[in-house]
Amino acid sequence: MIQVENLTKRYGATIGVTNLDFRVEKGEVLGFLGPNGAGKTTTMKMLTCYLSPTSGTAKVCGFDILDQSMEVRKRIGYLPERNPLYGDMTVHGYLDFVARVKGVKPSARRGEIDRAIERCGLEEVPRRTIGKLSKGYQQRVGIAQATLNDPEILILDEPTLGLDPKQIIDIRRLIRNLGGEKTVILSSHILPEVSQVCNRVIIINRGELVAADTPENLRSRLATSSIVRVALRDEGDVLARAERILAKIDGVVAIREKPREHGMGAFMVDCAPARDIREEIARSLVAEGLPLLELHREELSLEEIFLQLVTEEVS
């Protein structure tokens, strides 16, 4: 559906994105992940033909974003960051305007608008003024206008930004439902969101592609070393002794002590790759008669993967 080749955008001397290369297949929900200023929005603006690339190109449904921008624009629904809307129009009036501007045929217009209203859960507010709606509803209006004229691809820039938790859940559900029939690209800097909604993730940082894979694969690929959490009761010199014992165990790479709380002290033990030393840790601590309370292997969250990737990139 979308092929991006060596896409580069520079603003004067500043780099927006450099040499991006990726593909998006039909029906995929692709998450665009990166810290603020990484180039997510720039990439999306280029795919929607609002910005032109400095070099490189992208093809959307086989059409070039530079030479056949009209064809590309017919096939894309776009929700820009911060969801710009005409606040003085009614929901229905606005969708009618967008349908006309997108060139929906007069005979199909009514059906298209009704479908968008229904799909995005706007049945209760079609006659209300957009500016007076809650942010969650406004976001739905933004998504509704993107889905008008039945585009094959939806590009949503930070679709859940600034919403309350319930609205976020609603919007995510809406996006997941759209995902089956349409190809969706969404950007986010909220990681759980991406792992919940997307079947593939692209991480970019400082304008460069850092990783592209499914959330699960990213996790397993990066989980080369594991972390074990060891908690003991905090009494006397227990913690100091425990640290000495842990340090002697073969396969321990580093030990970080966590703040003590509720009469308990804990260590995060980084283990050498591909070794499970939980048993050994338990045995040696108990053999010394130390009050072991918890022993747990930590899974790498997407957050940690992200941080790891992004910080690697910086250093």
Next chain:
Amino acid sequence: MGQLAAIYRKELQHYFQSMTAYVMIGGFLALSGYFFFSVFRYYNYLSYQAGRQPYIGETLNLIEGVMRPLMGNMSVVLLFVLPLLTMRLFAEEKKQGTFELLLTYPLSDFAAVMGKYLAALTVFAVMIAGTLLYPAMLAIFSNPEPGPVVTSYLGLFLMGTSFIAMGIFFSSLTTSQIVAGAATFGVSLFFLVIGWAAPFAGPTVGKIIAQSSLLDHYDSFSKGVISLPDVTYYVFLTAFFLFMTLRSLESSHGRS
């Protein structure tokens, strides 16, 4: 075509659903009504004098005595009103971010610009159509020559088309409505008064300056003459600024 109409419709709706159109049309009509009243009163006074001093009556006619000064005053009022009408067209969209969304629709730049331009032109047309009441009143109580009335309205309309084209151009350059309005006002005022410098410039430059003046080209219309150079001047100025607006849009997205 349908897309151009959609933009046109939306802009017109905005003008008439917000107070904008009513305030501007109302204000313009109130001011021009006042001008008509005072010009007509003065004309009345002169006719009264002419009864006693016949030589005054020789130069007295409704076109020279009422319509020309009235239209002259209206063109100055337009100078203030039209920038207010055009300043938000693109500046507001740019500020709100809807501009970006608009440009990602399958919509040609031409349709976007022309839709907005024609909407502003429509409000302007309604505005000056309201002032047709004054020559209509003259026609009821007297018999002004119809020719010069028609041509002076044509001239005023053409002048307005260029003001609006300038306005939409400056609006496409900035995110600030104030900047767009002030720039339009400044530049159109400059084009209006540039002719004043003509007598003091050399013969060649003086001619160029005189030919650039919005006011000098209006003169023949107010006398009942439609001359090709004058029509061409306004059409050219309008086309030039609309073309510049298209270029400005193009430079903001950089696609062809």
